[in-house]
Amino acid sequence: MDSRYSPQDIEEKWYKTWEDAGAFKPQGTGKPFTIVIPPPNVTGALHMGHALNNTLQDVLTRFKRLQGYRTLWQPGTDHAGIATQSVVEKQLAKEGVKRQDLGREKFVEKVWEWKQEYGGRIVNQLMRLGSSCDWSRLRFTMDEGLSKAVREVFVRLHQDGLIYRGTRLINWCPKLQTALADEEVESKETKGHFWSIKYPLADNPEEFIVVSTTRPETMFGDVAVAVNAEDERYKHLIGKQVKLPGTDRTIPIIADEHADPTKGTGAVKITPAHDFNDYEVGKRHNLKPIIAMNLDATLNHQAGKYAGMPRFEARKAILADLEAAGLLAAVEDRVIQLPTCYRSGDVVEPYLLDQWFVYMKPLAVPALEAVESGRTRFVPARYAKIYRDWLEPFKDWCISRQLWWGHQIPAWYVVSETDGKRRQDTPFVVARSVEEAQAEATSKYGAHAVLVQEEDVLDTWFSSALWPFSTLGWPGKTPELETHYPTDVLVTDRGIIYFWVARMVFSGIKFLEKEPFHTVYIHGTILDEKGQRMSKSKGNGIDPIEMIGKYGADAVRFALMILTTEGQDIKLSPVKFETGRNFANKLWNAVRFVLPHLQDNREPLRMGELHLADRWILARLDETIKTVTESLEPPTLRFSEAAQALYRFTWDDFCSSYLEIRKRVITADDATATLEALAAKKQAVSVFATVLEKLITLLHPFMPFITEEIRQAIGLQDLLITSSWPTAGTPGAGNAEEMATMELLLKIVDITRAIRGDYTIPPAQATDLIISCDNADLRERLKPHADVVSSLEKVGALKLEVNGSKPAFSAAGLFPGGHIYIPLEGILDPVQEKVRLTKELGKAEGFMATQEKKLQNESFVKSAPADVVEGERTKLQSQKERVEKLKVALADLG
RNA sequence: GGGCGUUUAGCUCAGUUGGUUUAGAGCAUCUGCUUUACACGCAGAGGGUCGGGGGUUCAAGUCCCUCAACGCCCA
Structure with a gap:
């Protein structure tokens, strides 16, 4: 064996041995213990957050396995719709190819090829860390089995009336050309402007109402101007029409509480198709939204001469023209919250579109109850609030994405009902397969029904929501499902409590009538040494694989575990x-x-x-x-x-x-x-x-x-x-007495070492030691074990005495129950010794004084529990003795 | 604007339900050591009164109020 432990030599060997032995598979007939891995993105590379997350799971898995549980750590990866599609698109872009050039089928094929080639990287990295997942059960969210579960869930939710298709204002990412869920939009504080624009009255073009907006380029979607009913400035204008500059349209001035008299001019333009607040206003006033933009965020035909211009260019042009026409009343600097796409970073556009939604309330109510009742608990407990605050507003979940990579929505439009074309009013059927769909359509619309499948795919989280049971074979009634569902602990970070955790809880309850896990452990976030998040763009990341290479997987794991205190972030x-x-x-x-x-x-x-x-x-x-x-x-x-x-x-x-x-x-x-x-x-x-x-x-x-x-x-x-x-x-x-004796001996060693340290006596130089006990009893107790002392330091002659006297030129120390003396002739400096003992005496007297004061306090003696008071008395007594002894020792020095 | 977290030794952090010693550890610093496992080591030492203020209590780093700074999430 080498004097340095070198992990590189053994890690691979043991990992292989464990796998070959089938050690990662559930064993025996004990109680099951199950963890499902938060599936990393198939495009992912192991970062420190993964290292922490998976070490925690592995610690639990190995612990429970050793305790004899039938342990399963279920591994897998996530198809990560947008992320993966982007990666492959970027790769194609290098060859000058767009996905549209390939067409959907070919492109999806390419993504699968990419997955085959690179998708295993993170799995191998998890192995390097030592993760004891049952790799024979590796799953992928787009596996046939899991896809079947997705279709089953979609069909059942639809049957129960919990999935609907509707035209709603959604978050649209122009760059990725897809809808986003609310959680996928990040609001970024940005410096912007607040422009005041004059809208002339229809019946008197010399008179204006001045509206304030941060988004002038959406004005061609305006359907009204709103003022507050209480606003004296505008009361007389309510009900009148204004002419929308640059168009032939006139729009009404309406009264709505959304208009805040204290903000800007107090009059706001209402653009229901491009603003969430305005959408609500529009609904209240029965105003028909006007879409003024294309999906690529250029302006559309509504914008007249600006049609085809990208939104921010159009903004500049419109403002310039308004100014030239004398219609720009004011510009004000303002900090605005800019909605951006969490994947592409592009500015998200609220857009009125047909999308698929999940009706949340019936699902959220039992999911809230699960945590309320304690059947599912968060560790640390405070995260239950984050969970509740997200679920409770019961906001419907937009589940359709306009991507190619993902689970295509199992809905088929019966286009034969609408002249072979897909229109807004084309009926559709929802089914587990095209055959089932065809059968249903035939029974409803006749044998000539022609079907076209919905092109949209489902939000990635739709399939991750099923992870705790789809990986175990659901909707089949498999033995794995029987044994390992519900799982036990879910280990994840706070970032995906609502993306993922909440959705697993309601899905589990809905389809298996049981919460998917009893404990949700939320660990901290890994930060760099300055306390900043690690990110690729900052370049401040620490690569776990590099660390494993340098220090060994065990070292990386152990260090992370010693740093993992409940819920705290880790620098x-x-x-x-x-x-x-x-x-x-x-x-x-x-x-x-x-x-x-x-x-x-x-x-x-x-x-x-x-x-x-x-x-x-x-x-x-x-x-x-x-x-x-x-x-x-x-x-x-x-x-x-x-x-x-x-x-x-x-x-x-x-x-x-x-x-x-x-x-x-x-x-x-x-x-x-x-x-x-x-x-x-x-x-x-x-x-x-x-x-x-x-x-x-x-x-x-x-x-x-x-x-x-x-x-x-x-x-x-x-x-x-x-x-x-x-x-x-x-x-x-x-037993307790033996432990006390041992602790006492170790204490004597400590004191001796400290004295030797004070006199800088080299470890190899022996000093004699006299242990003087206050009574014979103690001496008899210590005597058989004197070798404890002599083996821990270089002792010459060791004497055990009862009330022995202090030899000349010796240093003295006190232990509970006696003195120790170290003869130091020629070394002992009486002045130094005096300083040392005086310092100790000072401390002891200080402590004694506090104890005395405490015990003189009548209310303490009266109110505190008897054992606490008794404890204080004992402490005082021993401290008194200590003080006395130190005084004697000092006196001895002369 | 709302919610949550953090603030303890030079640095990074422990301190579970308020009552074991004079508030602990690792790193760093200083002193001394090639003591026949380990210098990725051994033995010592110095260093904080627990962010500020107020309160509850016989007793508070630990509970309550308040202020401040930093961070995260949501709007």
Whole structure:
């Protein structure tokens, strides 16, 4: 074994071994435990957010697998409609080809080719991380099975009247040429202008009403001017007509509360086809919307001479012309909220179009109740509010997208009913297949019905919403579905609570009558060291695969877990992975050290022969088992706490204390040691092995590779990944009194080391040590274990006394129950010693004073619980003794 | 404008239901160490009164109010 642990050598080997052994598949007949992966986009590359998200899932999966659950971590990828289509379009663009040149069928074929070639990248990256997904069950949202589930859901929702087609104002991305859901629109604060434009009255062109707008280019879609009914300036104009500049149209002045007298001129143009507020106003006043723009965001025929101009060019031209005509009254700088597309970044255009919608209220109500009742709970709990606030307005979900890559909507227009052409009023049928559609159309419209399928595809999230059951074979009644639905924990980030989590909840309830998971764990966001989001454009990302190459997957995982405190964002920099790497190296070296002695020396523990340190470390192990087990158990999920408990135990207790104490005994030379020493060695080695075996099991969810390697190195044949989780109650664990004795001895070591440090005595230089106990009882307790002290520091003569006197030229220290003295003739500086002791005395007196004050407070003694008061009294008493002792020690110095 | 989060040692963060010591850890800093597992190491040390103000309580970093700064989400 090398003194440096090198992860590169073993990670691939173990991953393959696990897969070959089928270790990732659900095993046995235990209770099921299931996690479905948030399917990464098939175009994706692993980023730090993925690394965190998947490490968390893997920790849980491995933990539960070790506990004997029939564990399934269901993997898969998402077809990510817009993202994937864009990637392939960009690739084609390099060859000078547009998707329109290829046509729909060819283009979709190209995307599938792309998926075949590059879609596996992220899966391989997840493997590098150590993810123990059941890859034999890998799914893709556009697989035949999942597509079947999509069609089934669409048909059933339609049958139940929950899907409708309608003309609504939607968010339109001119660049991608598709509708967007509200959540796909990001509003960006931008510097803009507020223009005031004069609209002349129809019956008196010399008189004007001045309207204020941020979007003058939509004026050809204006159908009215609205003023507030209470606005004295305009009351007399209500009901009159104005002439829309640049057109022959006249439009009415109406009264509507939407017009805010305090904003701009108090009069606003109403453009129902291109503004969400105006759309509502239009509905209230029965005004027919006028579409003034094409889908590519150029103006249409309504705009007269501006027809065909792109929207922002048209804006400039219109404003220039208005100004020339003397119709531009004012320009004001203003910060506006610009709606932009979350994918393309283009300015989103509200547009009146026919789209497909899901009627949300009947679905949202039970989904809200699921969280309200606690059947589904968020960790941290505060995210339940985000979920509720999104669902509660019951806004219908626009599910159609004008893309080619995705699930084509299973609706067929019966064009034979409308002269073979698709029109607004063409009837349609919704069905699971074209055959089913044809049958239905035939029964309704006769044998000559001609069908054309809807061209739109479904929103990507429509299929992700079904993920917890579509991946398990629904709508089939599969054994997997039977066993693994509902799943247990969903691990994701806050960004997709409504895109995804809410939609899975209502879909699960609707189609399987059960919530899809009982716990939603929302982890923090990974930020760079300055606290900024990592992004490609900023170039501040840290590549997990690069980090895995440099530090090892275990180090990356462990570092992330120690940083994962509930719901907090994580400021990350590569140095943080050093913690993980150093920790792996520490463990590696502890094993390396004992390994040569392990072979022939393991035997059952004989209680009578166990050393105090043995009993102590076994008890500390038990405590660690408890902490880790409780911390990882949903819904507690305190990953950092578990990781830290393991770090402390391994480094401080197991390595720094236990191993150092037992070092000499363990390394006794088999050939020359006495029989007694050999017996002691066997016991020490066996304790070491016992602790190590359980420790690597506890660590395995966090650091799967190194722990598996160690298990093999110490000669265990079976795989760690499928072994079993330890439980507390290790035979030989020390009792409370033994633990106290050990802690006292460690305390004595601490004090001695501190004194030696003060006098900068090199570690190799021995000093004598006198431990003077206040009573014989304590001395008898400590006496058999004095080697604990002498093994942890270079001690010359060690004396255990009762009320011993302080030797000349010695430094003094206090422990609860006695003094220690270190003779330092020739080294001791009385002045330094005095300073040291005076400082300690000051602290002790300060503390004593606080205690006294507390206990003199009658209301404290009266109101506080008896055990708290009693505790304070004990503390005061021991502090008093401490002060007395320090005074004596100081007096001794003269 | 509404909601949520954060503010504790130079830096990054713990501190679960208010009551274990004089508020902890890692990194950084300083001192001393090639002690036969580990310098990705060992042994020490210094450093904060917990963003400001007010309140509840016998007792508050921990609960309440308020102000401020930073961040996120929504409008």
